[in-house]
Amino acid sequence: MRETLETIQYLLDEIRLEYEYNEKANKLEAMRKAEEELGDRFKYWRYIDQLRPSRTSVIKQNAMTIRRLLLKLYKGDN
Helix, strand or coil, X not given: CHHHHHHHHHHHHHHHHHHXXXXXXXXXXXXXXXXXXXXXXXXXXXXXXXXXXCCHHHHHHHHHHHHHHHHHHHHCCC
Protein backbone atom coordinates (compact mmCIF):
# COMPACT_ATOMS: atom_id res chain seq x y z
CA MET A 1 0.00 0.00 0.00
CA ARG A 2 2.84 2.37 0.81
CA GLU A 3 4.36 1.91 -2.65
CA THR A 4 1.02 2.69 -4.27
CA LEU A 5 0.66 5.89 -2.24
CA GLU A 6 4.22 6.93 -3.12
CA THR A 7 3.47 6.30 -6.79
CA ILE A 8 0.32 8.41 -6.57
CA GLN A 9 2.28 11.21 -4.88
CA TYR A 10 4.95 11.06 -7.60
CA LEU A 11 2.33 11.27 -10.36
CA LEU A 12 0.60 14.20 -8.63
CA ASP A 13 3.93 16.02 -8.33
CA GLU A 14 4.60 15.41 -12.02
CA ILE A 15 1.18 16.82 -12.92
CA ARG A 16 1.84 19.92 -10.79
CA LEU A 17 5.26 20.46 -12.40
CA GLU A 18 3.77 20.03 -15.87
CA TYR A 19 1.11 22.66 -15.15
CA GLU A 20 3.77 25.06 -13.89
CA TYR A 21 5.92 24.41 -16.96
CA ASN A 22 2.97 24.94 -19.29
CA GLU A 23 2.06 28.26 -17.65
CA LYS A 24 5.65 29.50 -17.85
CA ALA A 25 6.09 28.34 -21.45
CA ASN A 26 2.81 29.96 -22.49
CA LYS A 27 3.77 33.25 -20.88
CA LEU A 28 7.19 33.26 -22.57
CA GLU A 29 5.63 32.44 -25.95
CA ALA A 30 3.04 35.19 -25.51
CA MET A 31 5.80 37.65 -24.58
CA ARG A 32 7.76 36.71 -27.72
CA LYS A 33 4.68 37.12 -29.91
CA ALA A 34 3.84 40.50 -28.34
CA GLU A 35 7.42 41.66 -28.88
CA GLU A 36 7.30 40.67 -32.56
CA GLU A 37 3.86 42.07 -33.36
CA LEU A 38 3.53 45.03 -30.98
CA GLY A 39 7.11 45.85 -30.10
CA ASP A 40 6.32 45.61 -26.39
CA ARG A 41 6.74 42.26 -24.66
CA PHE A 42 4.83 43.42 -21.57
CA LYS A 43 1.58 43.42 -23.55
CA TYR A 44 1.73 39.62 -23.59
CA TRP A 45 -1.69 39.43 -21.91
CA ARG A 46 -3.21 40.04 -25.36
CA TYR A 47 -1.86 36.71 -26.57
CA ILE A 48 -1.90 34.54 -23.45
CA ASP A 49 -5.40 33.14 -24.12
CA GLN A 50 -4.54 32.18 -27.69
CA LEU A 51 -1.88 29.67 -26.66
CA ARG A 52 -2.45 26.09 -25.59
CA PRO A 53 -0.60 23.99 -23.03
CA SER A 54 2.11 21.94 -24.63
CA ARG A 55 1.89 18.52 -22.92
CA THR A 56 -1.62 17.85 -21.71
CA SER A 57 -1.22 14.19 -22.68
CA VAL A 58 1.20 13.68 -19.76
CA ILE A 59 -1.30 15.23 -17.36
CA LYS A 60 -4.18 13.10 -18.67
CA GLN A 61 -2.16 9.89 -18.61
CA ASN A 62 -1.01 10.50 -15.04
CA ALA A 63 -4.55 11.31 -13.94
CA MET A 64 -5.83 8.04 -15.43
CA THR A 65 -3.06 6.10 -13.70
CA ILE A 66 -3.86 7.79 -10.38
CA ARG A 67 -7.52 6.90 -10.81
CA ARG A 68 -6.65 3.27 -11.47
CA LEU A 69 -4.37 3.12 -8.42
CA LEU A 70 -7.00 4.73 -6.19
CA LEU A 71 -9.58 2.19 -7.33
CA LYS A 72 -7.10 -0.53 -6.53
CA LEU A 73 -6.66 0.88 -3.01
CA TYR A 74 -10.41 1.28 -2.57
CA LYS A 75 -11.04 -2.35 -3.48
CA GLY A 76 -8.27 -3.50 -1.16
CA ASP A 77 -6.10 -5.05 -3.87
CA ASN A 78 -2.54 -4.44 -2.78
